[in-house]
Amino acid sequence: xxxxxxxxxxxxxxSRSFGGLRAVDDLSFEIAAGEILGLLGPNGSGKTTAMNLxxxxxxxxxxTVEFDGEPVQHLPAFRLAHRGLARSFQLVRVPASxxxxxxxxxxxxxxxxGVWGAVARERALALLARVGLADKADALAGELTYIDQKRxxxxxxxxxxxxxxxxxxxxxxLNPTELVDGIALVRQIRDDGLTIxxxxxxxxxxxxxxxxxxxxxxxxxxxxxxxAEVLEHPEVLTAYLGGAADA
Numbered sequence: 001x002x003x004x005x006x007x008x009x010x011x012x013x014x015s016r017s018f019g020g021l022r023a024v025d026d027l028s029f030e031i032a033a034g035e036i037l038g039l040l041g042p043n044g045s046g047k048t049t050a051m052n053l054x055x056x057x058x059x060x061x062x063x064t065v066e067f068d069g070e071p072v073q074h075l076p077a078f079r080l081a082h083r084g085l086a087r088s089f090q091l092v093r094v095p096a097s098x099x100x101x102x103x104x105x106x107x108x109x110x111x112x113x114g115v116w117g118a119v120a121r122e123r124a125l126a127l128l129a130r131v132g133l134a135d136k137a138d139a140l141a142g143e144l145t146y147i148d149q150k151r152x153x154x155x156x157x158x159x160x161x162x163x164x165x166x167x168x169x170x171x172x173x174l175n176p177t178e179l180v181d182g183i184a185l186v187r188q189i190r191d192d193g194l195t196i197x198x199x200x201x202x203x204x205x206x207x208x209x210x211x212x213x214x215x216x217x218x219x220x221x222x223x224x225x226x227x228a229e230v231l232e233h234p235e236v237l238t239a240y241l242g243g244a245a246d247a
Contacts, residue, residue: 006032006033007030007031007032007033007066008031008032008035008067008068008163008164008195009030009031009054009065009066009067009164009195009197010030010064010065010066010067011027011028011029011030011050011054011063011064011065011066012028012063012064012066013026013027013028013062013063013064014027014028014050014053014054014060014062014063014064014065014073015060015061015062016049016053016058016059016060017061022219023046023049023219024046024049024050024053024060024216024219025218025219025220026063026220026221027046027063027216027219027220027221028063028221029214029221029224031195031197032195033163033195034190034195035195035196035212036186036190036195036196036197036198036209036210036211037198037211037212037213037214038198038199038200038209038212038213038214038227039051039197039198039199039213039214039216040199040200040201040213040214040215040216040230041216041217041239042217042239042240044218045216045217045218045219045239046216046218046219046220047168047199048090048168048199049219050216051087051166051168051197053065053073054085054166054197055077055080055085055087055166056072056075056077056078056079056085057077059073059074060073067080067083067084067085067164068083068084068163070083078110081110081111081160082111082112083112084112084160084161084162084163084164085162085163085164085166086157086158086160086162086164086165086166087157087165087167087168088150088153088154088157088165088166088167088168088170089153089168090168090169090172092149092150092153093153094141094149094152094153094156096140096141096142097140097142098140099137099138099139099140099141100128100133100137100138100139100140100144100152100155101121101124101125101128101137101138103141103152103155103156104124104128104152104155104156105121105124105159106156106159107155107156107157107158107159107160108123108124108159110160111159111160112160112161113161123159124155124159125137127158127159128152130155130158130185131151131152131154131155131158131185132151132181132185133148133151133155136148146173147173147174147178150170154170158189162194163194163195164194164195164196164197165189165195165196165197166196166197166198166199167186167196167197167198167199167200168199169199169201170182170186170198170200171183171186171200171205172201172202174202179202179204179205182205183204183205183208183209186198186209187208187209190209196209198210203231206227206231207227210227211226212224212225212226212227213225213227213230213231215230215233215239217235217239222235222236222239223235223236
């Protein structure tokens, strides 16, 4: 990202340890408004821990997170949501006993500009249609297929009216047709004005969506730059030869 480009998210020196494990070690990068940035690395590299630190689910041991021009590293997740940061999770988290419509309405109610009643219902139906769930508004979330639960989680995140969307392996586990649709949906969300940070192992999606990537290994950043160049970096190629469970 050029110095003249306004950063929506700026991470500097971010670190977090769990006992003797340094899960994230002096991580720094920036995301420009309107960009899709890939956060890559083999299993165990610390990507999800980094997402948890940025989103307020975890507190950093050191370093800063600046979002929309303000330091936010000590704010809890709900405060960041009100400021315009939303995320998905590796393991889908949607209230199973609520209908799809109720799930999205709850997101609208607790967003930075709360919406209720008939207006909330109208917006929730529009969001469900946007993610491909127009015909499942009354279905219980717990009865959805895996991909449809992912779509619902995305609709809930979009209900928060975010400026920055963190996607943690949202495209994982999709069949080829679903992947094409998923890539198109993420691209449309970006085109509608959102900035996206995505952790992803599906290289087809990374190449299609991310102009730039940051690559981590064993908690540290090992490469950053244009996607095509980063994916050919010798240290990146070496890192992807092995790994353990993601931090």
